[in-house]
Amino acid sequence: MSERAIVIGGGIVGLSIALGLARAGLGVVILDGADADNRASYGNAGLVWVQSKGADHVPYARWSRQSARLWPAFAAELEQTTGIDVEYDQRGGFSFCLDEAEVEARRAMVDKMAARLGPENDVEFVDAGFVRQRVPHVGPKVLGASWCPSDGHVNPLLLMGALRKRAAALGIDILYGHKATRIGMNGSHLTVYGEGFGMRADRVVVAAGLATQELAATAGMTVPLKPVRGQIVVTERLRKVIDYPTPTTRQARAGSVIFGNSHEDDMAVPGTTLSVIASHAQRAIAEFPFLASRRILRSWGAIRVMPRDGRPVYASSGTCPGAYAIACHSGITLTAIHAGIVGPSIAAGELPPAVSTFSDERFHVVSPA
Ligand SMILES: Cc1cc2nc3c(=O)[nH]c(=O)nc-3n(C[C@H](O)[C@H](O)[C@H](O)COP(=O)(O)OP(=O)(O)OC[C@H]3O[C@@H](n4cnc5c(N)ncnc54)[C@H](O)[C@@H]3O)c2cc1C
Numbered sequence: 001m002s003e004r005a006i007v008i009g010g011g012i013v014g015l016s017i018a019l020g021l022a023r024a025g026l027g028v029v030i031l032d033g034a035d036a037d038n039r040a041s042y043g044n045a046g047l048v049w050v051q052s053k054g055a056d057h058v059p060y061a062r063w064s065r066q067s068a069r070l071w072p073a074f075a076a077e078l079e080q081t082t083g084i085d086v087e088y089d090q091r092g093g094f095s096f097c098l099d100e101a102e103v104e105a106r107r108a109m110v111d112k113m114a115a116r117l118g119p120e121n122d123v124e125f126v127d128a129g130f131v132r133q134r135v136p137h138v139g140p141k142v143l144g145a146s147w148c149p150s151d152g153h154v155n156p157l158l159l160m161g162a163l164r165k166r167a168a169a170l171g172i173d174i175l176y177g178h179k180a181t182r183i184g185m186n187g188s189h190l191t192v193y194g195e196g197f198g199m200r201a202d203r204v205v206v207a208a209g210l211a212t213q214e215l216a217a218t219a220g221m222t223v224p225l226k227p228v229r230g231q232i233v234v235t236e237r238l239r240k241v242i243d244y245p246t247p248t249t250r251q252a253r254a255g256s257v258i259f260g261n262s263h264e265d266d267m268a269v270p271g272t273t274l275s276v277i278a279s280h281a282q283r284a285i286a287e288f289p290f291l292a293s294r295r296i297l298r299s300w301g302a303i304r305v306m307p308r309d310g311r312p313v314y315a316s317s318g319t320c321p322g323a324y325a326i327a328c329h330s331g332i333t334l335t336a337i338h339a340g341i342v343g344p345s346i347a348a349g350e351l352p353p354a355v356s357t358f359s360d361e362r363f364h365v366v367s368p369a
């Protein structure tokens with residue numbers, strides 16, 4: 001009989017790890033929580049974004065880029081196996097600068113990335129002429145941008161649908177409303193306990209979004225997280241004119257323009273505020289003046305799963321061998337590498353060597369005597 005893995009959390013991270021485990025031959029069960037849980041996977045912007053990732057941490061820059069390189073084949077495989085086109089588009093992305101302070105900050109980021117990544121660097125600062133050639137509808141306030149050909153975007157709701165369809169085809173059971181409360185050893189058996197159940201497994205992966213911190217702690221892993229709210233606005237469907245995404249604005253294939261990229265620290269309540277939506281709209285109009293006369297259809301707020309230092313956490317348990325915990329704030333970007341490399345590696349009994357730098361040991365700080 002094949003080994004069994006339990007993945008706690010049915011968001012984008014849990015689903016992508018589960019696919020990797022199942023493709024490696026394990027029987028996989030996903031335990032998912034309640035409808036009312038925070039679910040970043042249903043409220044994000046859909047960027048597969050690398051240009052600013054890891055400016056202060058080269059392994060994170062490399063890890064994000066490696067995932068972006070895996071994305072085209074991953075999206076093609078999803079379409080082939082599920083019939084769902086997740087609208088992945090990787091033609092590059094800009095981050096626009098609207099004043100001299102933004103130009104200076106962007107240039108500094110680009111220089112830092114170039115110095116740190118050396119020949120692997122793929123980000124450059126480009127002037128307004130370069131931007132206008134590719135994005136003719138930008139406004140006169142756009143002074144320049146950072147540009148990275150590895151950036152892209154995807155439809156996150158289609159992606160979730162495709163992952164769930166693929167999971168079903170691979171025989172993965174998703175048990176909704178199964179809230180796990182702790183991980184422990186029952187004799188020599190790794191066991192997940194929840195409200196009214198105890199389930200044995202050979203591997204357990206905690207990927208429960210913000211709940212990962214508490215669940216991982218029950219197996220001795222340290223995953224410090226904080227909630228960060230982001231608010232997003234969506235327009236009516238428009239003629240497709242924005243071909244390149246930015247961190248603040250992208251146009252979906254169906255024509256809606258999706259804008260906004262707020263980071264409201266330690267805010268665990270979803271929902272929107274007029275002040276943030278208004279500032280999103282001002283920025284979007286400065287980037288693309290034609291939006292001023294277009295209608296907004298909806299807006300929402302969702303809660304990011306933010307590791308304390310902003311870098312992903314890949315932890316393995318010392319007290320419960322076979323148990324792992326994963327949390328990251330760019331789960332869409334990292335979907336391809338989670339399914340293609342992390343899942344199969346955990347199936348084989350260890351985390352991939354490339355993530356040793358993201359272990360939870362970095363949080364084990366010894367207090368001075
Ligand atoms: C506004 C916003 C914009 C974003 N934009 C981007 C972007 O453009 N690109 C990008 O890469 N990332 C983006 N992100 C981040 C991305 O959405 C997250 O990294 C990702 O969704 C996290 O997925 P997750 O599976 O870890 O968590 P979640 O989606 O939060 O899922 C966690 C799951 O665990 C379940 N759960 C919780 N507790 C338990 C329990 N005790 N037992 C069982 N199950 C449990 C929940 O029910 C839930 O289904 C954005 C996030 C936000 C909020």
